[in-house]
Amino acid sequence: MRDAASRTGFFLVDDFAGVPRHVVDAAFDAAARFFTADTTTKIAACAWEAETNAGYVAIGRERLGVSHPDVGKEALNLPRDSAATVLAAVAATTDKADADALAALLDAASAAALALLAAIGEAMGDDDIAAFVAAHDASAAPAATSGTTLRALHYSPITDSDGVVAVDDDGCVLRAGAHTDYGTITLLFRDDRGVDDNDPASTSDDLEVLVGNDWIRVPVVRNTVVVNVGDLLHDWSTGLFPSTLHRVRGRATAHRFALALFVHPHDHIAVRNMPGLTAGDHLRSRLEASYTGTPSQS
Ligand SMILES: O=C(O)CCC(=O)C(=O)O
Numbered sequence: 001m002r003d004a005a006s007r008t009g010f011f012l013v014d015d016f017a018g019v020p021r022h023v024v025d026a027a028f029d030a031a032a033r034f035f036t037a038d039t040t041t042k043i044a045a046c047a048w049e050a051e052t053n054a055g056y057v058a059i060g061r062e063r064l065g066v067s068h069p070d071v072g073k074e075a076l077n078l079p080r081d082s083a084a085t086v087l088a089a090v091a092a093t094t095d096k097a098d099a100d101a102l103a104a105l106l107d108a109a110s111a112a113a114l115a116l117l118a119a120i121g122e123a124m125g126d127d128d129i130a131a132f133v134a135a136h137d138a139s140a141a142p143a144a145t146s147g148t149t150l151r152a153l154h155y156s157p158i159t160d161s162d163g164v165v166a167v168d169d170d171g172c173v174l175r176a177g178a179h180t181d182y183g184t185i186t187l188l189f190r191d192d193r194g195v196d197d198n199d200p201a202s203t204s205d206d207l208e209v210l211v212g213n214d215w216i217r218v219p220v221v222r223n224t225v226v227v228n229v230g231d232l233l234h235d236w237s238t239g240l241f242p243s244t245l246h247r248v249r250g251r252a253t254a255h256r257f258a259l260a261l262f263v264h265p266h267d268h269i270a271v272r273n274m275p276g277l278t279a280g281d282h283l284r285s286r287l288e289a290s291y292t293g294t295p296s297q298s
């Protein structure tokens with residue numbers, strides 16, 4: 001883990017890091033059903049709110065890279081601290097079982113993250129692993145708020161008429177621009193749904209990581225979760241574990257689904273190497289830079 005985290009900032013963990021497969025599958029099914037609703041319904045149910053970072057992020061609202069909005073990407077944000085309102089909106093839009101499935105993944109992935117953080121603390125040679133883990137553990141500080149958020153992501157097929165960006169020679173578009181993640185670690189669950197069966201080149205390994213000067217594809221390995229280092233672990237480890245630039249570059253014709261838990265310390269925790277900045281301030285400034293004002297109604 002120390003080797004992978006320090007070289008690329010990305011690694012795969014078997015058995016979904018302890019999250020039961022049926023919990024992952026049920027959450028994928030729930031997210032896919034929610035995204036099937038039309039845009040107006042989803043916006044009306046729970047439009048994304050800057051204050052809480054909770055809710056439905058319509059196509060055109062988010063730009064992870066600097067150049068243009070992420071192409072054809074919509075998301076449902078379930079921050080740990082304000083999941084309830086979004087879960088109620090999911091229950092009203094599809095059904096209660098779907099809301100329960102997303103809540104179950106939020107809980108199970110959050111627990112898995114704490115176990116991973118203990119291992120990561122050991123791998124980076126932290127002199128107070130317990131404090132590192134406790135800085136992310138809701139039960140260790142029940143009154144503390146945190147940016148930890150489950151996001152369901154859906155990238156829909158795009159056509160020429162979308163006119164947003166060019167499809168490159170490989171038939172791919174940049175689905176999510178190059179960025180580093182904002183928190184401590186991210187747990188990314190992927191599956192094969194959305195792969196275009198009519199297109200032999202279509203795969204779900206669309207996630208690319210910048211290693212040296214090369215964009216390397218992160219392979220999809222069944223029953224694994226991708227774990228990657230975010231900016232605050234880069235900070236905590238003083239650069240030993242780098243938060244690596246990554247992007248999603250995928251087939252223009254395919255759907256893509258992913259579920260990501262962005263794990264953050266409690267908001268009041270100080271960012272080690274930026275005096276005066278807290279984890280909460282850091283997250284707010286990154287969110288402000290990546291969300292645009294107007295949803296497109298496509
Ligand atoms: O869609 C994905 O696989 C990952 C997207 C990503 O890197 C992110 O949302 O931070």
Ligand SMILES: [Fe+2]
Binds near residue numbers: 179181246
């Ligand atoms: Fe990311």
